[in-house]
Amino acid sequence: MNKKLILFAMALLAVMAFACNKKQTTDGSANDTITTPITYTGTGSVTQGLGIKAINSLYNCSGGRVTSVGAITSSDGKIWTVPADVAFSNSPKLPDLYNECNGKTPASISAVDTTNVPVTVIDPDGVIVSGYIFCDNYFELYINGKLLGVDAVPYTPFNSCFVKFKARRPIKYAVKLVDWEENMGIGSENNGTDPLHPGDGGFIAKFSDGTQTGSAWKAQVFYIAPLADPNCITENGSARTSAGCNLPASASKAYALHWALPATWYSADYNFSSWPAATTYSNTVVGAKEPYTNFAPQFGAAQFIWSSNLVLDNLVLLRFTGN
Numbered sequence: 001m002n003k004k005l006i007l008f009a010m011a012l013l014a015v016m017a018f019a020c021n022k023k024q025t026t027d028g029s030a031n032d033t034i035t036t037p038i039t040y041t042g043t044g045s046v047t048q049g050l051g052i053k054a055i056n057s058l059y060n061c062s063g064g065r066v067t068s069v070g071a072i073t074s075s076d077g078k079i080w081t082v083p084a085d086v087a088f089s090n091s092p093k094l095p096d097l098y099n100e101c102n103g104k105t106p107a108s109i110s111a112v113d114t115t116n117v118p119v120t121v122i123d124p125d126g127v128i129v130s131g132y133i134f135c136d137n138y139f140e141l142y143i144n145g146k147l148l149g150v151d152a153v154p155y156t157p158f159n160s161c162f163v164k165f166k167a168r169r170p171i172k173y174a175v176k177l178v179d180w181e182e183n184m185g186i187g188s189e190n191n192g193t194d195p196l197h198p199g200d201g202g203f204i205a206k207f208s209d210g211t212q213t214g215s216a217w218k219a220q221v222f223y224i225a226p227l228a229d230p231n232c233i234t235e236n237g238s239a240r241t242s243a244g245c246n247l248p249a250s251a252s253k254a255y256a257l258h259w260a261l262p263a264t265w266y267s268a269d270y271n272f273s274s275w276p277a278a279t280t281y282s283n284t285v286v287g288a289k290e291p292y293t294n295f296a297p298q299f300g301a302a303q304f305i306w307s308s309n310l311v312l313d314n315l316v317l318l319r320f321t322g323n
Contacts, residue, residue: 011246038230045074046230051082051185058088059154061101067154070184072256080258082185083223084178084315087140087150092120094141094149097132098291099159102152105290109298114162122146123168131207132299134160134292135177139203142174145166145268155180158246160291165236173211173265174189177203177306184255187225187314196254198247200311202286202304203318211322212302219278221307223315229232233257239276261281265317272319278305285310 010299040046051072058067070082095117096104106112119128122143138154140147144167153159179201182189191197206212224233224242232245238257248254264270280303283292291298307313 012080020093031306037061039257040230042230042233042235042257044224044230044233044259045076045078045080047072047074047080047185047256047258048253049185049252050183051080053184053251058086058128064101064153064157065155065180065182065189067180068182068184072185074258080185080223082256083181083187084176084180085261086138086154086176087147088138088154091140091147092149092277093152094133094161094163096152097160097162098294100157101154101159107294109295112162114164117162117164119164119166120148121166122148123166126167127169127209128164128166129171129207129209130162130164131205131211132160132162132224132295133205134158134203134288134299136200136202136286136288137180138177138178140204142176142266144172145174145266146173147266151209154178158289158291160295169209169323171207171209171322172268173320173322174270175203176207176266176318177318179314181225181314183251185225186248186251187223187254187256187312188251188254196226196247196251198311200286201306202310203306204288204290204292204299204302204304206299206302207322209322211320212300213278213320214303214306215277215280215305215306217278217318217320218272218275219305219307220272220275220317221309221313221315222259222261223256224309224312225314226254227256227312228253230255230257238274239308242312245309245312259319265319270319275317276308278318279308279310280305281310 027188051070230244
């Protein structure tokens with residue numbers, strides 16, 4: 001078994017033992033149980049405080065941030081992987097367009113050889129499609145229900161990808177997005193003097209079949225943090241909105257809400273029609289760096305998208321059916 005998977009399994013056992021003991025702590029130590037009585041009536045599972053780090057780093061890059069994975073127990077006894085359960089360790093990495101970790105920093109598309117990028121066959125009777133992708137921070141791309149590959153850099157430095165695949169039309173796109181965290185279970189990162197910076201996300205893509213990101217895509221959030229009070233989330237149908245939420249004063253007072261991902265969310269026949277429409281964001285709001293700006297002409301009219309809250313929504317699924 002993969003060493004990282006063994007370590008993660010051990011951490012999950014530790015979390016399960018903690019949940020059984022129900023020990024109360026108030027100092028923000030690992031995997032705080034709920035110390036402040038709350039009445040929550042929404043559909044999510046509530047966690048409070050920091051989780052237990054299970055994997056110190058999925059990936060190492062000079063100058064990059066540590067890409068940790070952890071686990072945390074909610075007040076209803078469920079165990080959640082934070083920031084997300086990802087396929088990074090055992091999945092193909094998507095080809096680089098721009099990647100400082102691999103020494104690839106072209107100033108424009110003229111310095112990139114896209115002709116030698118291999119074509120991944122999803123459907124033998126399909127058409128060949130190419131695409132440009134940039135994500136802050138991490139994504140996994142499914143085509144017609146099959147995993148094409150994962151982002152080559154889970155956290156930082158930022159990178160971008162160029163892909164080629166053969167698939168049957170209409171192409172069913174499914175994307176898992178993760179805004180990574182350094183403080184396990186509370187959706188925050190260390191930013192200068194702010195140890196609880198909530199961070200933000202952003203995803204943009206353009207494909208040669210005419211598909212490009214925009215408000216026609218669907219986006220559903222499954223992990224929202226950090227929150228001063230989980231009751232700030234409003235639910236209307238399938239929409240989970242955190243626009244009126246405040247940030248917590250400390251790690252021990254930070255709440256998070258979690259929802260289980262549908263088992264077949266990425267399948268070609270999954271019905272995502274009830275999901276909210278993706279929200280679009282400007283390049284300025286996302287703060288896109290060279291991995292995107294050096295290739296802005298290739299992305300054309302594609303727009304940055306996410307769920308309704310670019311800052312607090314940390315695990316987001318996207319769906320779209322192309323031409």
